[in-house]
């Protein structure tokens with residue numbers, strides 16, 4: 504009996520080595536003895552082991568040391584940690600932080616320096632995948648992808664599916680807004696305010712989704728926003744439009760993600776059952792003045808529906824923090840900004856011209872008044888996030904960088920800030936990591952390639968000195984970024 508078992512064990516060992524452990528590499532990397540932190544479902548069981556990459560793919564991930572031959576580089580991972588590359592599901596790479604188009608025209612050198620550094624800044628903080636969640640042109644995609652190193656970029660087409668004259672096309676002057684939003688959805692109630700040359704049949708949810716799909720998008724971005732900061736009441740989508748957008752998105756294999764941050768918007772979107780809501784629920788409307796630590800039953804009811812339907816919830820806490828930063832005279836002195844924002848641009852932000860948005864936004868308010876108003880909104884946003892996190896909500900990582908022309912939302916740095924704010928809200932570290940990796944990958948149908956460390960997936964990895972399941976600051980101890988198999992040293996990505 505004993506002998507039989509021994510023979511079986513030997514056969515197993517040999518067959519294992521033959522089929523799994525012998526790797527012939529041509530352009531490989533072996534990361535040895537590293538703590539591997541990955542998950543397919545949000546539960547983590549870190550282990551010390553080995554990773555082997557060949558070209559842009561993961562070909563081996565296991566506790567046992569593999570037998571490798573051929574051409575490869577070796578990285579000793581002793582004492583280090585590795586996680587999948589981070590995914591930010593809500594950015595706008597089309598903007599220069601803190602600038603309007605006329606500033607960009609006036610300062611072409613600042614604009615150029617910004618665009619050269621921006622992809623590197625996202626990578627510096629471990630973001631190897633970005634989803635541009637707003638309008639983007641072919642030229643903008645091409646120019647981003649022409650940078651020597653850059654995160655993988657996914658998008659939602661030439662424009663979002665905004666309803667006619669609704670948010671955000673209301674920002675553009677009337678004579679340009681329809682050309683600028685080629686994927687607007689026709690609204691009968693706005694018929695008198697839509698130029699005749701736009702055929703309603705070209706602006707049905709079906710026509711719009713089909714156009715967005717054909718542009719190579721992975722998702723449809725729509726909006727439910729009735730206005731803020733003194734805007735007139737804006738038109739919003741009807742239930743039937745939103746249902747049609749959802750059905751058309753699904754029949755085209757796309758995801759529907761919708762802007763909304765008010766109780767009214769979340770209630771509407773939860774009822775429809777969209778895939779993802781692109782912001783947290785922080786505008787509590789008539790409940791805005793309730794104590795900071797109490798969740799009104801009306802808000803909880805909407806959250807329960809989002810949990811029950813497993814609608815992706817994107818906290819975007821830095822939308823609030825990044826505006827509030829304009830009232831914080833120490834923000835621009837944050838030492839970390841020197842790593843990711845060109846020096847000349849940081850200097851411009853300090854000028855009277857660079858302070859334009861701070862003046863527009865806060866006018867005569869004192870810093871204390873601003874912090875009190877924003878502190879209240881942020882407390883509500885964190886309370887909601889905590890409730891979702893404690894009750895099985897589907898939390899997705901997204902920053903909305905930049906959410907407005909604020910210099911407070913800097914590429915990469917804003918992602919690290921968002922991670923810290925989620926931690927302050929009480930979201931456990933395993934949920935935070937899952938939100939920025941496997942949850943985002945699944946929600947945006949990218950999980951066959953991204954979101955975890957698994958044989959066959961793309962080799963997008965982050966090597967760090969500290970354990971992100973133990974402390975949030977680990978995300979600022981990144982040492983190397985592996986981007987499609989290419990190993991980048993973090994410090995080499997910093998501003999030169």
Ligand SMILES: [Zn+2]
Nearest residue numbers: 636637903906
């Ligand atoms: Zn946005």
